[in-house]
Amino acid sequence: MALWRRPRGTGEDPLDAALVDRVRAILALGGMAHADLPDGVQQVRLKVMEARAKEGGAPRDTAAWCAVVASNVAADWHRARRRRERLDERLIALRPWETVQRGGEEASALALTVAEGLEALPLEQRQVVVLRFYADLPLARIAEALEIPEGTVKSRLHTAMRVMRKRLRAEEVV
Template sequence: MDAVLVDRVRAVLALGGVPYAELQDGVQQVGLRLLEARAKGDPPRSPGAWCAVVATRVAADWHRARRRDERLGERLTALPAPPGGGGEEDRLLALAVADGLEALPEKQRQVLVLRFYADLPVARIAEELGVPEGTVKSRLHAAVRAMRERLHTDEVV
């Protein structure tokens, strides 16, 4: 994308409520979608207008993901205490895990959730994501290390 399109996309994302720190990621998403459209042999007639529409959708997706993460935190705090005690400590741990997941990059969070929450084996995750098993293992290792560091830093564990 040229500089004018990048500026337009950044403006649309900012007006859409995407935080400043996330703007570059949004610009990259829009640029990637533009490249995909061109690779399919269906380039937009008006790249400026097309990029503005796609940037609006990216901003909406960002807000949906944020609301989803907030609802996850609310559900975790509303969980009843397990039988046999634990109660408040378990809720604090659940909140720390939710915060840690939110802080992870999307690709690491994705493999961590698929492995430990959906209980999928590495081979199945690789198949679902369309990436090599080594990539899944690498992302999983980095995600677990980051979560461990985060939990120990927060002094939850």
């Protein structure tokens, strides 16, 4: 049973079966979840194909190079998992004890005020707030994603946070 499919229009697979097994083992030893191993192997395969497409060609020792790339993929997987866990913890910590009724549903006063505050922000400011605090992206990645200078991201974020703080204080939620 193949865990991957060869892309159409390409020649042979850059990783032979033995190398795929070695990459899977390195990913597993790196702590990557079993369910995510096929995705990790695909990432390594993609890196090999990208390396071969560059001017320098394939690495001299593909097996050693794949081992290093697999280790890096496992480390990236852990970083992403920790980032998601921190985001979940922050969202849980925001849950205040007080709840209010709105439209027949129970919701926290803070959550309602934040949601309304986000809706009131201009689109440009709302984008940076959501990408920074909900997607947990660093400022450089936000700037890259929105194709704007990092200083503009900082400025928009600062302005949006000032407006949100003012709104939360006015509503006496915090």
